[in-house]
Amino acid sequence: xxxxxxxxxxxxxxxxxxxxxxxxxxxxxxxxxxxxxxxxxxxxxxxxxxxxxxxxxxxxxxxxxxxxxxxxxxxxxxxxxxxxxxxxxxxxxxxxxxxxxxxxxxxxxxxxxxxxxxxxxxxxxxxxxxxxxxxxxxxxxxxxxxxxxxxxxxxxxxxxxxxxxxxxxxxxxxxxxxxxxxxxxxxxxxxxxxxxxxxxxxxxxxxxxxxxxxxxxxxxxxxxxxxxxxxxxxxxxxxxxxxxxxxxxxxxxxxxxxxxxxxxxxxxxxxxxxxxxxxxxxxxxx
Numbered sequence: 001x002x003x004x005x006x007x008x009x010x011x012x013x014x015x016x017x018x019x020x021x022x023x024x025x026x027x028x029x030x031x032x033x034x035x036x037x038x039x040x041x042x043x044x045x046x047x048x049x050x051x052x053x054x055x056x057x058x059x060x061x062x063x064x065x066x067x068x069x070x071x072x073x074x075x076x077x078x079x080x081x082x083x084x085x086x087x088x089x090x091x092x093x094x095x096x097x098x099x100x101x102x103x104x105x106x107x108x109x110x111x112x113x114x115x116x117x118x119x120x121x122x123x124x125x126x127x128x129x130x131x132x133x134x135x136x137x138x139x140x141x142x143x144x145x146x147x148x149x150x151x152x153x154x155x156x157x158x159x160x161x162x163x164x165x166x167x168x169x170x171x172x173x174x175x176x177x178x179x180x181x182x183x184x185x186x187x188x189x190x191x192x193x194x195x196x197x198x199x200x201x202x203x204x205x206x207x208x209x210x211x212x213x214x215x216x217x218x219x220x221x222x223x224x225x226x227x228x229x230x231x232x233x234x235x236x237x238x239x240x241x242x243x244x245x246x247x248x249x250x251x252x253x254x255x256x257x258x259x260x261x262x263x264x265x266x267x268x269x270x271x272x273x274x275x276x277x278x279x280x281x282x283x284x285x286x
Contacts, residue, residue, distance in 0.1 A: 025122040026082060029212050030177055031065070031220075033077035035085055037268050043082065046125065047089050057098040057126040058082055063117035064104050065177050065222055076101030082123045112184070114277060115270065117176030152191050156199070156283075165283045166207070172237075172279050177222040179232035181240070189237070192281070193244040203285040205252040208234035211276035214265055218257035231255025233279060252284065 024046070026039035035043070060079035062071040079099045087093045109116040150158075155167050169192070172185045181189070196202055208230030210219040219229035226232075234253035242248055258265065263272040 023124055023126045025124045027118055028078055028121040028123075030063075030117070030121070031074070033074060033081050035081055037266060039082075040085070043085055044089070047086065047091060050091075050127070053092075053095065054127060055095045055097050058096060058100070059098075059106075059124045059126065060101040061106055061120055061122050061124070062104045063120040063176055064107065064111040065117070068103055068105075071103035072101055074101075075103045078121075078123050082125070112175065113173040113182050114176045115173070115274075118270070118273075152188060153195055156195050156202070161283060161286070163283050163285060166280045167283075169237075169279045169281060174233055174236075177220065177229070179221055179223060179229065179236045181236060189240055192237075193241055193246060196241060196246045196250065199286070201285060202283075203250045203252075205254065205282040205284055206234040206237050207253075207280045207282055208232075208255040209260060209276060209278050209280070210258055211261070211267055211273040212265070213258045216257055216259040218255055228255055230257050237279065 024042065026042050027036065028034075028039070029036060058079045060075035060077075060082075062075050062078075065071075066074075079101050083093075083096055083099050086096070104120070107120045108122075109119060111117050111120060152167065152169070155161055161167070169188055172188050173182050174180055174185075175182055196204075210230045213219060218227050218231060220227050221229040221232050224232060231254065234255050238248070238251045238253045241251060258276070261267075262275040262278075267273045267276060
Protein backbone atom coordinates (compact mmCIF):
# COMPACT_ATOMS: atom_id res chain seq x y z
CA UNK A 1 0.00 0.00 0.00
CA UNK A 2 1.37 3.40 -0.89
CA UNK A 3 2.00 5.80 1.96
CA UNK A 4 -0.05 8.99 1.92
CA UNK A 5 1.09 12.11 3.67
CA UNK A 6 -0.95 13.05 6.72
CA UNK A 7 -1.40 16.74 5.84
CA UNK A 8 -2.93 15.82 2.49
CA UNK A 9 -5.34 13.41 4.14
CA UNK A 10 -6.30 16.04 6.69
CA UNK A 11 -7.16 18.53 3.95
CA UNK A 12 -9.16 15.89 2.08
CA UNK A 13 -11.02 15.00 5.27
CA UNK A 14 -11.93 18.56 6.14
CA UNK A 15 -12.97 19.33 2.56
CA UNK A 16 -15.23 16.30 2.61
CA UNK A 17 -16.74 17.50 5.87
CA UNK A 18 -17.58 20.88 4.41
CA UNK A 19 -19.17 19.44 1.29
CA UNK A 20 -21.05 16.43 2.62
CA UNK A 21 -22.33 17.53 6.05
CA UNK A 22 -20.30 14.71 7.55
CA UNK A 23 -18.18 14.15 10.64
CA UNK A 24 -14.53 13.79 11.51
CA UNK A 25 -12.48 13.35 14.66
CA UNK A 26 -9.40 14.62 16.44
CA UNK A 27 -7.42 12.32 18.72
CA UNK A 28 -5.63 12.57 22.05
CA UNK A 29 -2.69 10.99 23.84
CA UNK A 30 -3.19 8.59 26.74
CA UNK A 31 -4.93 10.21 29.73
CA UNK A 32 -4.56 13.69 28.17
CA UNK A 33 -7.03 16.33 27.03
CA UNK A 34 -4.65 18.92 25.58
CA UNK A 35 -4.69 19.18 21.78
CA UNK A 36 -1.92 17.42 19.87
CA UNK A 37 -0.16 18.89 16.84
CA UNK A 38 -2.25 16.59 14.61
CA UNK A 39 -5.48 17.79 16.22
CA UNK A 40 -4.57 21.45 15.76
CA UNK A 41 -3.82 20.87 12.06
CA UNK A 42 -7.20 19.17 11.60
CA UNK A 43 -9.11 21.92 13.39
CA UNK A 44 -7.28 24.70 11.52
CA UNK A 45 -8.11 23.07 8.18
CA UNK A 46 -11.72 22.64 9.29
CA UNK A 47 -12.06 26.33 10.20
CA UNK A 48 -10.59 27.31 6.82
CA UNK A 49 -12.95 25.03 4.90
CA UNK A 50 -16.27 25.29 6.78
CA UNK A 51 -19.07 27.55 5.57
CA UNK A 52 -19.90 30.63 7.62
CA UNK A 53 -22.84 29.96 9.92
CA UNK A 54 -22.48 26.17 9.94
CA UNK A 55 -23.57 24.51 13.16
CA UNK A 56 -21.69 21.66 14.81
CA UNK A 57 -21.90 19.21 17.70
CA UNK A 58 -18.93 17.98 19.71
CA UNK A 59 -18.82 14.52 21.30
CA UNK A 60 -15.88 13.43 23.43
CA UNK A 61 -14.73 9.83 23.97
CA UNK A 62 -12.01 7.84 25.75
CA UNK A 63 -10.38 4.44 25.52
CA UNK A 64 -11.28 1.63 27.92
CA UNK A 65 -8.71 2.43 30.62
CA UNK A 66 -9.99 3.65 34.02
CA UNK A 67 -13.54 3.72 35.35
CA UNK A 68 -16.70 5.29 33.97
CA UNK A 69 -16.72 8.34 36.25
CA UNK A 70 -13.11 9.23 35.46
CA UNK A 71 -13.56 8.72 31.72
CA UNK A 72 -16.79 10.71 31.64
CA UNK A 73 -14.93 13.69 33.09
CA UNK A 74 -11.92 13.19 30.80
CA UNK A 75 -14.05 12.97 27.65
CA UNK A 76 -15.83 16.19 28.60
CA UNK A 77 -12.49 17.94 29.15
CA UNK A 78 -11.46 16.85 25.65
CA UNK A 79 -14.70 18.22 24.25
CA UNK A 80 -14.13 21.56 26.01
CA UNK A 81 -10.54 21.69 24.70
CA UNK A 82 -11.82 21.42 21.12
CA UNK A 83 -14.63 23.91 21.73
CA UNK A 84 -12.31 26.46 23.32
CA UNK A 85 -9.82 26.19 20.47
CA UNK A 86 -12.49 26.61 17.80
CA UNK A 87 -13.92 29.68 19.56
CA UNK A 88 -10.45 31.13 20.01
CA UNK A 89 -9.92 30.76 16.26
CA UNK A 90 -13.10 32.63 15.46
CA UNK A 91 -15.78 29.93 15.25
CA UNK A 92 -19.03 31.27 16.74
CA UNK A 93 -19.70 29.73 20.16
CA UNK A 94 -23.45 29.91 19.48
CA UNK A 95 -23.02 27.60 16.48
CA UNK A 96 -21.75 24.81 18.72
CA UNK A 97 -25.15 23.37 19.57
CA UNK A 98 -23.96 20.46 21.73
CA UNK A 99 -20.75 19.61 23.61
CA UNK A 100 -20.97 16.29 25.45
CA UNK A 101 -18.67 13.61 26.82
CA UNK A 102 -19.55 9.92 26.51
CA UNK A 103 -16.52 8.45 28.28
CA UNK A 104 -15.80 4.92 27.10
CA UNK A 105 -19.42 4.07 26.20
CA UNK A 106 -19.09 4.48 22.40
CA UNK A 107 -15.85 2.80 21.28
CA UNK A 108 -15.01 2.49 17.58
CA UNK A 109 -13.37 -0.90 18.08
CA UNK A 110 -12.41 -3.48 20.70
CA UNK A 111 -9.58 -1.46 22.28
CA UNK A 112 -7.08 -4.18 21.30
CA UNK A 113 -3.64 -2.63 21.14
CA UNK A 114 -2.42 0.93 21.43
CA UNK A 115 -3.49 1.95 17.93
CA UNK A 116 -7.14 1.02 18.60
CA UNK A 117 -6.96 2.71 22.01
CA UNK A 118 -5.63 5.85 20.31
CA UNK A 119 -8.49 5.78 17.79
CA UNK A 120 -11.01 5.75 20.66
CA UNK A 121 -9.40 8.72 22.42
CA UNK A 122 -11.20 11.27 20.27
CA UNK A 123 -13.62 14.15 19.92
CA UNK A 124 -16.07 13.81 17.04
CA UNK A 125 -17.05 16.99 15.23
CA UNK A 126 -20.54 16.52 13.74
CA UNK A 127 -21.44 19.12 11.11
CA UNK A 128 -25.03 20.36 10.56
CA UNK A 129 -26.78 17.98 12.86
CA UNK A 130 -25.51 14.52 11.82
CA UNK A 131 -25.62 12.23 14.84
CA UNK A 132 -22.59 10.04 15.70
CA UNK A 133 -23.01 6.46 14.48
CA UNK A 134 -20.15 4.81 16.35
CA UNK A 135 -18.20 4.54 13.08
CA UNK A 136 -15.68 6.89 11.57
CA UNK A 137 -17.39 8.45 8.56
CA UNK A 138 -14.38 10.45 7.41
CA UNK A 139 -11.33 8.89 9.07
CA UNK A 140 -8.16 10.88 9.54
CA UNK A 141 -5.62 8.26 8.56
CA UNK A 142 -2.02 8.21 9.62
CA UNK A 143 0.97 6.45 8.20
CA UNK A 144 1.87 3.08 9.67
CA UNK A 145 5.32 1.57 9.78
CA UNK A 146 5.87 -0.77 6.88
CA UNK A 147 6.56 -4.41 7.71
CA UNK A 148 10.12 -5.56 7.20
CA UNK A 149 10.66 -7.28 3.86
CA UNK A 150 12.45 -10.14 5.60
CA UNK A 151 11.07 -12.37 8.30
CA UNK A 152 12.60 -12.53 11.77
CA UNK A 153 14.01 -15.96 10.93
CA UNK A 154 15.71 -14.61 7.81
CA UNK A 155 17.20 -11.70 9.73
CA UNK A 156 18.62 -13.99 12.43
CA UNK A 157 20.09 -16.32 9.79
CA UNK A 158 21.80 -13.43 8.00
CA UNK A 159 25.57 -13.73 8.44
CA UNK A 160 25.69 -9.96 9.02
CA UNK A 161 23.49 -10.37 12.10
CA UNK A 162 26.20 -10.57 14.73
CA UNK A 163 26.56 -9.76 18.42
CA UNK A 164 25.34 -6.23 19.13
CA UNK A 165 22.80 -6.20 16.28
CA UNK A 166 19.29 -4.93 17.14
CA UNK A 167 16.14 -6.20 15.39
CA UNK A 168 12.68 -4.71 15.85
CA UNK A 169 9.97 -7.31 16.56
CA UNK A 170 7.34 -6.46 13.95
CA UNK A 171 3.60 -6.77 14.65
CA UNK A 172 4.17 -7.08 18.39
CA UNK A 173 1.74 -5.06 20.49
CA UNK A 174 0.15 -4.78 23.90
CA UNK A 175 -3.14 -3.60 25.31
CA UNK A 176 -2.81 0.16 25.71
CA UNK A 177 -1.07 1.30 28.88
CA UNK A 178 -0.41 -2.29 30.01
CA UNK A 179 2.18 -5.05 29.58
CA UNK A 180 -0.47 -7.58 28.46
CA UNK A 181 0.39 -8.97 25.02
CA UNK A 182 -2.52 -8.97 22.57
CA UNK A 183 -3.40 -12.31 20.88
CA UNK A 184 -2.51 -10.92 17.44
CA UNK A 185 1.13 -10.78 18.57
CA UNK A 186 1.42 -14.55 19.02
CA UNK A 187 2.81 -15.34 15.52
CA UNK A 188 5.99 -13.30 16.04
CA UNK A 189 6.43 -14.68 19.57
CA UNK A 190 5.99 -18.25 18.34
CA UNK A 191 8.55 -17.55 15.61
CA UNK A 192 11.00 -16.09 18.14
CA UNK A 193 10.64 -19.11 20.45
CA UNK A 194 11.15 -21.45 17.48
CA UNK A 195 14.30 -19.56 16.47
CA UNK A 196 15.68 -19.85 19.99
CA UNK A 197 15.03 -23.61 20.03
CA UNK A 198 16.68 -24.15 16.64
CA UNK A 199 19.69 -22.03 17.63
CA UNK A 200 20.61 -23.29 21.13
CA UNK A 201 23.65 -21.00 21.40
CA UNK A 202 21.64 -17.86 20.63
CA UNK A 203 21.38 -15.40 23.51
CA UNK A 204 19.36 -12.19 23.29
CA UNK A 205 18.43 -9.09 25.24
CA UNK A 206 14.85 -7.89 24.93
CA UNK A 207 14.59 -4.12 24.98
CA UNK A 208 11.37 -2.12 25.43
CA UNK A 209 10.73 1.44 24.25
CA UNK A 210 7.73 3.77 24.49
CA UNK A 211 6.40 6.75 22.58
CA UNK A 212 4.55 9.95 23.27
CA UNK A 213 6.30 11.09 26.42
CA UNK A 214 8.37 14.18 27.03
CA UNK A 215 11.74 13.39 28.56
CA UNK A 216 13.54 10.07 28.96
CA UNK A 217 11.37 8.50 31.67
CA UNK A 218 9.34 5.31 31.39
CA UNK A 219 5.58 5.07 30.86
CA UNK A 220 2.86 4.31 33.42
CA UNK A 221 1.73 0.67 33.61
CA UNK A 222 -1.97 0.58 34.54
CA UNK A 223 -1.70 -3.05 35.64
CA UNK A 224 1.05 -2.58 38.21
CA UNK A 225 0.41 1.14 38.82
CA UNK A 226 4.13 1.77 38.36
CA UNK A 227 6.21 3.89 36.00
CA UNK A 228 8.10 1.08 34.26
CA UNK A 229 5.92 0.17 31.28
CA UNK A 230 8.71 -0.52 28.78
CA UNK A 231 10.56 -2.72 31.28
CA UNK A 232 7.43 -4.70 32.14
CA UNK A 233 6.73 -5.29 28.45
CA UNK A 234 10.25 -6.57 27.83
CA UNK A 235 9.98 -8.77 30.91
CA UNK A 236 6.65 -10.18 29.72
CA UNK A 237 8.26 -11.40 26.49
CA UNK A 238 10.97 -13.10 28.56
CA UNK A 239 8.26 -14.83 30.58
CA UNK A 240 6.59 -16.03 27.38
CA UNK A 241 9.88 -17.51 26.15
CA UNK A 242 10.47 -19.14 29.55
CA UNK A 243 7.04 -20.76 29.42
CA UNK A 244 7.92 -22.12 26.00
CA UNK A 245 11.14 -23.83 26.99
CA UNK A 246 13.77 -21.10 26.65
CA UNK A 247 16.12 -20.91 29.64
CA UNK A 248 16.42 -17.61 31.49
CA UNK A 249 20.21 -17.83 31.20
CA UNK A 250 19.84 -17.09 27.47
CA UNK A 251 17.68 -14.03 28.02
CA UNK A 252 18.06 -10.52 29.34
CA UNK A 253 15.51 -7.71 29.44
CA UNK A 254 15.56 -3.98 29.95
CA UNK A 255 13.20 -1.04 29.50
CA UNK A 256 14.54 2.17 28.01
CA UNK A 257 11.39 4.28 28.29
CA UNK A 258 11.71 7.23 25.93
CA UNK A 259 15.53 7.42 26.03
CA UNK A 260 16.10 6.34 22.43
CA UNK A 261 13.23 7.58 20.23
CA UNK A 262 13.62 7.06 16.49
CA UNK A 263 11.59 10.23 15.91
CA UNK A 264 11.65 13.26 18.18
CA UNK A 265 8.92 14.10 20.71
CA UNK A 266 6.20 15.08 20.13
CA UNK A 267 5.53 12.38 17.59
CA UNK A 268 3.34 13.89 14.88
CA UNK A 269 1.86 10.81 13.17
CA UNK A 270 0.97 7.24 14.06
CA UNK A 271 3.91 6.12 11.92
CA UNK A 272 6.23 8.06 14.21
CA UNK A 273 4.50 6.72 17.33
CA UNK A 274 4.87 3.12 16.10
CA UNK A 275 8.57 3.69 15.40
CA UNK A 276 9.12 4.78 18.99
CA UNK A 277 6.64 2.37 20.62
CA UNK A 278 8.59 -0.80 19.88
CA UNK A 279 10.28 -3.89 21.28
CA UNK A 280 13.68 -4.87 19.95
CA UNK A 281 15.91 -7.88 20.46
CA UNK A 282 19.65 -7.35 20.66
CA UNK A 283 21.92 -10.25 19.76
CA UNK A 284 24.27 -11.02 22.67
CA UNK A 285 25.70 -14.27 21.38
CA UNK A 286 24.97 -16.22 18.22
